[in-house]
Amino acid sequence: MIFDQVGIATMSQDPSIINVQSELVKSLGWALTEQDEEDRADRLRLMFSESKSRKILIILDDVWKELDMETVGILVGDRDNCCKILLTTRLQQVCDRMGCDTRIKLDALDQAEGLNLLRKHAGIDVADTTLIDVSKRVADECKGLPLAIKAVGSALRGRTADEWNVALDKLQNAKLDKIEGIDKDSRGVYGCLKFSYDYLNGEDSRSCFLLCSLFPEDYEIDLEDLLGYAVGLVWYQAESIEKARSLLRGKIKGLKDSSLLLDTDNDGFVKMHDVVRDVAIWIGKVEKKCFTSKIGIGLAEWAVEESLEQYRGISLVGNEKVELPSGLVCPSLHILRLENTLDGNKLQVPEYFFKEMSALKVVTIIGGVLSVKSLQFLANNLRVLRLIRCDVSDASFLGKLKRLQILYLEKSPIEIPDGLGDELSRLKILYIGTWSGSISPITINKFPQLEEFYGWIKNWEVEGMSSEESYARCAESDSQPDGSVVCLPNDFSFPKLQRYGIMEVGALYDIDRWTRCLDAFDRGTRCLIIENNHPKATLGIFSALYQNLEILYLSGVTGCHNIVPSIDERGLNELTILHVTDCKDLECIMDASKSPHGKSGNPVMLSRLVELYMRGLPELKWIWKAPGQHVISLQSLTELKVSRCNNLTYIFTLSQARSLVQLKSLKVSYCERLECIVEAKFDHNRREISVGDGNTILALPSLRKLRFKDLPELISFCSENYYSTWPALEELDVRRCPKLTVNSTELEANLQYLGEVCSLVFTFFSFFSLNFTQKDSLSKTFVISHSYHLAFGVLR
Template sequence: MALESAGGSIIAMLAELMVEPVGRQFRYMFCFNNFAQEFKEREENLVSEKDRLQDVVRAPERNAEEIYKDVKKWLEDANNEIEGAKPLENEIGKNGKCFTWCPNCMRQFKLSKALAKKSETFRKLGESSEKFTKVADKRPPQRIEFLTSKEFTPSKSSEEALEQIMEALKDDNVNMIGLYGMGGVGKTTLVKEVGRIATESQLFDEVLMATVSQNPNVIDIQNRMADMLGLKIEENSKEGRADRLRQRLKKVEKMLITLDDVWKHIDLKEIGIPFGDDHRGCKILLTTRRKNICSSMKCQQKVFLRVLPEKEACDLFRINAGLDDGDSTLNEVARDVARECHGLPIALVTMGRALRDESAVKWKRVSKQLKNSQFPDMEQIEEKNAYACLKLSYDYLKSKETKLCFLLCCLFPEDYNIPVEDLTRYAVGYGLHQDGEPIEDAREQVHVAIKDLKACCLLLGTETEEHVRMHDLVRDVAIQIASSKEYGFMVLEKWPTSIESFEGCTTISLMGNKLAELPEGLVCPQLKVLLLELDDGLNVPERFFEGMKEIEVLSLKGGCLSLQSLELSTKLQLSLLTECECKDLISLRKLQGLKILGLMSCLSIEELPDEIGELKELRLLDVTGCQRLRRIPVNLIGRLKKLEELLIGDGSFDGWDVVGCHRRNECKPNRTKFVVSVSRIIIEDTEG
């Protein structure tokens, strides 16, 4: 039987010899070990190449970039080929060494042939990876604006407005649509719903959205649109930026651009939006509180978003207050309270959530307060009641820390994504942080406060947990509360002409308004918090801070500052300097009360002065973005006995002289986060 089997193998093998060139076939018979060795080498090379490419891909994946499809496919194919070759590896170990008249010779012949074929596949696949000079591209931001928010509750008025807008979008004769209605009536939520429907139904090739606000910032609007398009605008001039955006938008055949919260006529050409004869496929949808803006912008379709009718208003209020149908006493009071909200969704939601789980006595007291509320500066009765509802929602916040966090949010510009970390630092500087408590405790307090404020809709979430937003109507109320004599806040766009207006002021914010000039000095005897943003190159006058003996918090973005001018500000606890040209850093040693020092993106800093080590109260030091920082003196960090957090940007490590290293850059960390002697050290590492 063995002879017959061997004979059958020989016959089958001879048949194969007739198909391919004889020389190649004889190699399969006599050079098995060569084929096995080549197979193993090619397989190892492919595994190494796969691992290398996988490592290259890992960093952009963490950076939320889009990995190219052909790269993904190559990795998948390589993995499949490697996994699929395992049976061949097993066969190599089983294969016999005999040939003549041996039952295994045919198996050896076929295995050699299979190994040669697989080796060639490995070779071609490995060589094809050389074309991947770039593996990823920045992923376009997710269109979260156009997703229906959790707070969106369809009503008869919103459904009517939605239907009118959608009909206008399908009308080729309409290219400018205006949605107008009171602040807090739900215009922004409605246009987000329009964007979602337009995107899902593929009515347009591109659907973009930007917030305009009372003080339009053209660059911010351009950047927002560019981000959504994946466009990088490198031009510096307004005209150059506008032209770059215009050329990109003109490549889109059909698009919808939503401009939210428009307060005055805006020049689309200045932004770079092609419109009318310049681009027939472009439709504009704008929202505004003022009907005359629709006329000024020449809207062919004007859509009015009405407040909620009484029944819908009452239902919305009851849902947020958590009322059951059976509680007749509270339901009767609920109707009175809802009526005082005059159908404004934002007032109904915040008031309802403020009264959830409260007693009937408090409900009745609130109803009475709303009826007697007076806001003489408000023109419309509905707006007065919206303010009254939001003010009462604030009054019923149980924690003073939550109230402080709410008021601090109004210091940021309108429609601004407020960094939670900035809120934490301001709260510490404002006294939320007790001397014996770690900063992390203050951070936790702020997160708890934000959670409470979100729960009652006094703050809104954003695309990330690191930021929050404030509805513009809520911000108006917060500013009105904060500007009272009790708090003494001033949220400004420019310096007022009257110096006396600063006498009782405790907090001044001009964030978001790049100042082109500053007064030589100010008499602000009670000022504790100053937040400024300056034009690049603007020098802060040497005597600017002399009349601010009580200042505890300074946040300055842009401009040029000599730290010597702060020598008399001995009560300063927090100093955040961003993109600022800093001079005379050694003067920091006079600021012995400093708890937080931020020198973010200050490109003029190449070395931290040894004098910083004298700041015995310093808890947090942030030098992220200081790309020219090359040296920190020996033992400086060790002398800061109370330091809890040190933040250093990855760019700051290039060219560092580090004690204990024989060569520069030898000690560059390769991790994003690690802990040493202080409680929190964060290293920004974009390279992975």
């Protein structure tokens, strides 16, 4: 390896030094806590100085003007001898001004290279003779420019020879001689990208492409942001948000297949090449669908000097202390995006700023100060409102925005009015993120068209609670952010939602757990978190969500004996992650013993569960109970952790254990009554199980980590005359399990597969120990006890 570390940052035309610093430290695996640009530069210089013994490569991509390395915090010069710097630029003068030692010019592709690249992206078979001549001529029109070749080739993929000839004619006759501010060499790229744009399937695909130019250069565009624009601009006549999301993802895939959008390292995000973005802005002007993005100071002056009447979308981004004009005259404006990238300085939105923008449908404000009252001029058309890191006042005016379909609040403290559900009858997505307040469950129930909800719900009590429960509930409310408790009727139930990330505001108010919930939402999952809640009806009010619930966290729930008393073949079948902790009354995680027969005959349950974590459940007797007609299949389970469940005597029945083909990690500790991991003879009602196949081997083919700790009653892994095999085992840790016995066949068969023993101390059972500290000292045979020898395979 030539370099020990590589740091990468994209500069763009208007670089933010703070963003450049952040990209560098992230790619180098470092961290900056300083907020001020100069303080961050000082810290970076110190980090580089302390890393002089390491070979570091710094890559600065897309440099447009001379950059003072000292302002970023990069050490340069022979005296420092810290790192090598590689920069990419389109401008020769940048290399001159920055004193580059070595310059490598990347020329255009030659004819053969260009043709091969075109054929690759167009999917042309080498044996197809019908396209040989025309593909050469099309490749020539792309002037050896990879970006142009990819776009044209992708657009012509699967086209006939006649369509190729039509495309060639369009490329040859494109009238691009008068593109203002574009040099002759760049016009070929513009023509090819315009050609690819024209070949997009559908007006909504072209609109989505143009919209992406609204975001700053090199910006990672969140598909959920694009969904908001799609809903606000009514691109799709979809009957639900979920279907609109699917349609949008299909269009995004088409744009990526056309090489007009790029993937990023983050799932759910895309980006636009800066040249493609320039072409999109140019196309918008030509087609009178103007989108513009202005970055930096001087926004007020820019707004006065330039006529904005033709613009459909405007993005104003300030990376210093900026002032907005008192208003903008934009009668055709549908999209407005205001952002201040510095946390310390916020954009002050004037009271009458929106007065001449009555056609606005989508408004995003990041880092602003505003009164909701200022949005009154948009009441007839505004469909999407996103407020991020905003100081908001006059929240009661939210109810005036009658056409609102998406309301997104992130780090924007606001008191949601209780009557908002009655007023915003068209709302479909409500997002109340971190530090943005909470909402009453009753209010959520009043939004008649709500499909997706993400946020905190207020603490509540249920009518008919005992005085002791009510007193405890009120005492708990004193620790809540707003000290309020909502009284729910006995028959209250949450509305059926398509997507959700819900956290009840419990006494712990666990921000880390809520962050995990939001991460789950970003992955498109459905998540429910209940913490420290007293009323018995707590879980019942969410019953409508169980059919598509994917992630469930329960902690501190009392008065509940099982999570789901009765479920059918659809209930919890989408569940992938289940964490249950500190629920003192819980006896069974899932009880399907009283469930009715399903239409599907023998319904399979929990087949998608990947992760299960149980801790502090003193009354837990069974993890799952199911009648004969139900099959609990744990075929996807990879990780199981059980701790401090003192009433549990076993974990799996034999049939359940045989479905554990993906289990990689099994950790069990501090379970006082646990006798075995797999109960092979009895079911949960202590009825004897008949095993007809005579197979006494339980194979766990994927198990890599096995840890048993402080299990005083554990006798064996499997009950009766069964034994298990773990051919993939890499780590075995057994401590303080005095009654654990195992036959020599099982032990030898499993220990010979151990792949990682060195540098660990394992205590196996009560009668022997292995203490390996030096890999070189290992031999293949060890005397473990006085009764038998064990032969080990090759230890890695």
